Amino acid sequence: MLVVEDSPLYSAEFFAVGDPYAYLGGLRENDPVSIHRRADGYEFHALTRYADVYAAYVDHARLSSSYGTMIDGSYRPQKDSASGRMLIVADQPEHTAIKRPVKAGGFNREMLARTGRTVRRNIRAALEQLSVGDRLDFSTVIAPELPKGVLEVLFGIGREDAAALLDATRTMIGYRDEAYVGASPLDSLVDAQLEVLGVIDDLIEQRLASGSAEDMIGFLARCVASGELTRDVAVLNGLNVAVGGNETTPHTASLTVDTISREPAQWRKVVDGEVSSDVATQEFLRWTTTNSYVQRLAVADVAIGGSVIPAGSFVTLWNMAANRDPAVFDRPDSFVIDRADNKQLAFGAGVHRCIGAPVATLEIQMFVEELAAWDKAFVVTGTPQRLHSNFMLGLTELPVEVVKAEDLGA
Numbered sequence: 001m002l003v004v005e006d007s008p009l010y011s012a013e014f015f016a017v018g019d020p021y022a023y024l025g026g027l028r029e030n031d032p033v034s035i036h037r038r039a040d041g042y043e044f045h046a047l048t049r050y051a052d053v054y055a056a057y058v059d060h061a062r063l064s065s066s067y068g069t070m071i072d073g074s075y076r077p078q079k080d081s082a083s084g085r086m087l088i089v090a091d092q093p094e095h096t097a098i099k100r101p102v103k104a105g106g107f108n109r110e111m112l113a114r115t116g117r118t119v120r121r122n123i124r125a126a127l128e129q130l131s132v133g134d135r136l137d138f139s140t141v142i143a144p145e146l147p148k149g150v151l152e153v154l155f156g157i158g159r160e161d162a163a164a165l166l167d168a169t170r171t172m173i174g175y176r177d178e179a180y181v182g183a184s185p186l187d188s189l190v191d192a193q194l195e196v197l198g199v200i201d202d203l204i205e206q207r208l209a210s211g212s213a214e215d216m217i218g219f220l221a222r223c224v225a226s227g228e229l230t231r232d233v234a235v236l237n238g239l240n241v242a243v244g245g246n247e248t249t250p251h252t253a254s255l256t257v258d259t260i261s262r263e264p265a266q267w268r269k270v271v272d273g274e275v276s277s278d279v280a281t282q283e284f285l286r287w288t289t290t291n292s293y294v295q296r297l298a299v300a301d302v303a304i305g306g307s308v309i310p311a312g313s314f315v316t317l318w319n320m321a322a323n324r325d326p327a328v329f330d331r332p333d334s335f336v337i338d339r340a341d342n343k344q345l346a347f348g349a350g351v352h353r354c355i356g357a358p359v360a361t362l363e364i365q366m367f368v369e370e371l372a373a374w375d376k377a378f379v380v381t382g383t384p385q386r387l388h389s390n391f392m393l394g395l396t397e398l399p400v401e402v403v404k405a406e407d408l409g410a
């Protein structure tokens with residue numbers, strides 16, 4: 001099995017300025033299961049084929065989430081500090097026990113409909129303020145409108161509080177990127193985490209006092225009152241939803257705008273109604289694959305992709321490589337806006353499959369629909385700056401100019 005010393009997969013810089021898709025594509029073709037070492041002794045196995053990534057996702061009994069789902073999220077043999085108490089780092093049976101109330105309170109049909117209406121309203125209002133000739137950074141001015149709407153509904157907070165919460169979660173995920181933090185990344189991470197936890201705890205306190213259960217936080221507070229959840233579990237999962245919701249869709253939206261600007265002829269098919277917004281949305285999700293990988297720890301030997309990964313090994317499941325696997329996708333390295341039967345894995349699979357997937361899909365679809373109905377368009381005018389992160393694929397800067405819709409690609 002290929003062993004890579006000082007692998008570029010550890011390097012946030014490589015993901016910002018290098019070509020990680022090409023590197024992972026090479027692994028997928030020649031070494032679908034490989035080992036990546038770092039000078040300090042940390043190592044993980046990397047899975048790059050769609051079939052292997054999928055098989056690993058659904059093997060949650062042998063591939064544990066509770067040791068952290070990010071590289072460096074925790075160190076063996078200690079588990080993550082939120083282990084067993086927060087969805088993303090919980091195994092069975094705790095995972096199921098937590099998922100029920102989070103899903104019932106935040107991800108039911110009514111919440112989805114309310115979220116959709118709020119997100120559409122926010123996007124429309126933001127677009128209506130723009131005039132032909134305006135120049136702006138899409139990633140900071142417009143993209144945050146998507147998760148803001150979700151926070152407003154799920155957390156029952158106003159737009160300003162939603163914006164403040166967004167800033168704090170952004171620092172948590174992009175804490176190695178100097179666009180978000182100053183000189184001391186780890187201090188920023190800890191401060192931001194404490195801030196978010198504090199905000200959510202205050203909201204739970206308010207809902208416990210008022211008894212209102214109209215939003216997800218209120219529902220979680222009710223579960224605390226009934227004894228179904230402890231208060232710290234309720235707070236930690238509020239954090240999980242806030243981070244999951246805030247640090248993904250704005251990047252997807254920015255990369256979507258960048259793609260539209262590069263592929264005006266394909267985009268016109270959506271504007272003209274030849275391709276439906278839901279089909280286009282699935283391809284934007286595949287093409288952008290905002291969450292590049294997740295990590296697991298093998299708690300037993302696992303035979304996968306023709307290799308045996310020994311118990312005790314970290315395993316990374318590369319969504320971005322799976323989503324460009326030629327065994328599953330025709331012309332995988334091309335953006336194909338009307339791609340049929342799109343089995344994109346951007347949200348993962350199995351019991352941990354993104355609980356926010358319907359919300360995220362709706363956000364992007366609303367965004368696509370509002371852009372298609374807009375009488376204007378964004379043209380990228382400068383070099384997009386990619387996020388310094390090997391975990392999130394996104395943009396920290398996307399300079400755009402507003403043009404008349406008919407001038408896109410002219």
Ligand code: HEM
Pocket residue numbers: 065069087088089099150240241242243244245246248249252289290291294295319346347348349351352353354355356357359360
């Ligand atoms: C394009 C947008 C998004 C992408 C690409 C994405 C991706 C993912 C992936 C790959 C996982 C699986 C993690 C694992 O298996 O370890 C996940 C889990 C999760 N996501 Fe998302 N996500 C997105 C949007 C959202 C939104 C909008 C929310 C909330 C409003 C959210 C909340 C969560 C939560 C709470 C989990 C943990 C679920 C569990 O472990 O059971 N995500 N997401």
